[in-house]
Amino acid sequence: MTTVTEIAPDLFRLSRFVPELNMQFNHFLVRDEQPLLFHAGLKKMFPPLLEAVKTLIDPTSLRYVAWSHFESDECGGLNDWLRIAPNAEPVCTLVGKLVSVDDFAIRPAKGMTPDDVLETGKYRYRFYPSPHIPHGWDAGVLFEETTQTLFCSDLFHHFGDVAPITTDSLIEPTQAGMQLLSQGPLAGYMPYTSQTEGVLQGLAQLKPQTLAVMHGSSFQGNAEAMLLDLASVIQKNFDGA
Structure with missing residues (x-):
């Protein structure tokens, strides 16, 4: 079942929980004059996600499909969305366009x-x-500037069939999730580099009020401190891995 929740004005979280992984896969639809979907999702999730989108908009009116990085749960279903929405355009970083997306x-x-x-x-x-x-x-x-929403992909990744949105800090569940992901063949899930802290400081300066999280609960409130704290969580788990 796909759970649909409005987590901010015109922002809908479309969530599918996979019990075998104890993990939610979340996709975010912005209902506006030119609708935007963040996370195209896995290919096999396209049919149920399409039905969920139909409850919110005419899917043929979708204008933009965006994601963070080239990975199957982020953009595996991209071409399925482009086929049903004739005016839809993929949106990503310039590097993503040049190295992967325009070929895919x-x-x-x-x-x-x-x-x-x-x-x-x-x-x-x-x-x-x-x-x-x-x-x-x-x-x-x-980053959406009007409502100060940060679509942060796998940042703050945590496990469980959790609430759609929370006002509690995500640092503790994220730390627990990253400890699981630092073991065995999954070690190195999220690298820590000399740029990590600076990038997160830059995102904190945006002062987001909503974090749209791909795996786990989204967050509403002042996220600045959490983004600053996240660097040390990543470093600790990557060093341990």
């Missing part, structure tokens, strides 16, 4: 830098590059 997608991507602004009607977005945070050279995070 059936339409060229809109590769964004922080100087570029994407407007969907009421809302304004910028893509901030965050190489290797959470994964990949092409990684980035999308």
